[in-house]
Amino acid sequence: SQKIEQNSEALNIQEGKTATLTCNYTNYSPAYLQWYRQDPGRGPVFLLLIRENEKEKRKERLKVTFDTTLKQSLFHITASQPADSATYLCALDMDSNYQLIWGAGTKLIIKP
Amino acid sequence: DAGVIQSPRHEVTEMGQEVTLRCKPISGHNSLFWYRQTMMRGLELLIYFNNNVPIDDSGMPEDRFSAKMPNASFSTLKIQPSEPRDSAVYFCASREGKNSPLHFGNGTRLTVT
Numbered sequence: 001s002q003k004i005e006q007n008s009e010a011l012n013i014q015e016g017k018t019a020t021l022t023c024n025y026t027n028y029s030p031a032y033l034q035w036y037r038q039d040p041g042r043g044p045v046f047l048l049l050i051r052e053n054e055k056e057k058r059k060e061r062l063k064v065t066f067d068t069t070l071k072q073s074l075f076h077i078t079a080s081q082p083a084d085s086a087t088y089l090c091a092l093d094m095d096s097n098y099q100l101i102w103g104a105g106t107k108l109i110i111k112p
Numbered sequence: 113d114a115g116v117i118q119s120p121r122h123e124v125t126e127m128g129q130e131v132t133l134r135c136k137p138i139s140g141h142n143s144l145f146w147y148r149q150t151m152m153r154g155l156e157l158l159i160y161f162n163n164n165v166p167i168d169d170s171g172m173p174e175d176r177f178s179a180k181m182p183n184a185s186f187s188t189l190k191i192q193p194s195e196p197r198d199s200a201v202y203f204c205a206s207r208e209g210k211n212s213p214l215h216f217g218n219g220t221r222l223t224v225t
Contacts (some may be wrong), residue, residue: 032211043116043216044155082139089155093211098143098162103173104154 002027004041004110006090010038013080013110018065021106023074029068030101035075037086038105044089071074118204118217126225130192133220134184135204145178145214146189146202155203163185173198194224 013019017047023033031052036044049074050057050066057064063076078083087107091100117136119146125131137144145160159169161181169179176195191198201221205214 034213036214041218043205043218044214046213046215049211049213091214096169098145098160098207098210099157102155 002030002092002094004090004092004101004103006088008104008105010109011109014055015080015082015110015112017079017080019077019084019108019110021088021090021108023073023075023103025071025092025101029071029093030092030094033064033073033101034065034093035073036089036091038089039086049065049089049093058062077108082110082112084108085110113124116204116206116215116217118202120220120222121218122221124223124225125194126172127195128193129224130190131194131198131224133186133189133202133204133223135189137204137206138189138208138215139185139201141206141208141215142184143189143207143209144181145205146187147201147205148200149219150200158189158202164166185220191222194222199224205223 022056034049035047038044045058048057048064050064061078065074087105089105090103093100119134143162146158148156158171159179164181179189201219203219205218206214207214
């Protein structure tokens with residue numbers, strides 16, 4: 001079955017630096033890959049979606065890459081700010097049904 | 113748009129009691145999902161509906177769990193009888209169509225003592 005791995009330990013980054021989060025998957029590539037942000041006590045909030053035929057997607061300070069050869073997606077936050085501190089989840093959208101397959105999430109801490 | 117609305121935000125109940133969680137999806141969204149989140153297991157899909165019809169309930173833990181979607185604007189998740197191991201945050205989410213982003217509610221934190 002399809003599995004996803006995200007950095008299990010918290011990622012500590014100095015304010016102003018670029019934070020890079022990793023999402024690795026096994027087996028076959030999804031048609032789409034989505035990234036979400038989750039703050040404590042809140043539901044996940046959608047950030048970016050990238051299709052399997054796209055190498056890179058950008059939105060303001062956010063960038064997502066998708067490498068189907070490595071079976072990996074990288075999520076970058078440039079010029080990081082303490083307000084970017086949250087848990088970030090990746091989800092695979094296999095296009096075969098309506099379900100998403102979720103990673104466990106990576107907790108990002110941006111230190112001032 | 114008010115987003116996905118869940119109620120209650122918190123529920124504390126005793127073992128054996130019935131619990132009903134409620135969800136109002138975003139208008140126009142045709143898919144609705146119920147998830148459970150714990151520290152140990154992360155986000156687990158319990159059941160999802162497409163056009164008000166349950167498509168896959170294989171994630172529902174046991175017969176104690178049931179979900180309904182009587183119309184496009186309302187869904188319930190019921191646990192009867194509840195057990196301490198059901199304690200978790202339960203999220204409802206909706207999406208406009210296949211491959212579109214999910215929109216989550218802020219969840220119901222359930223504590224069963």
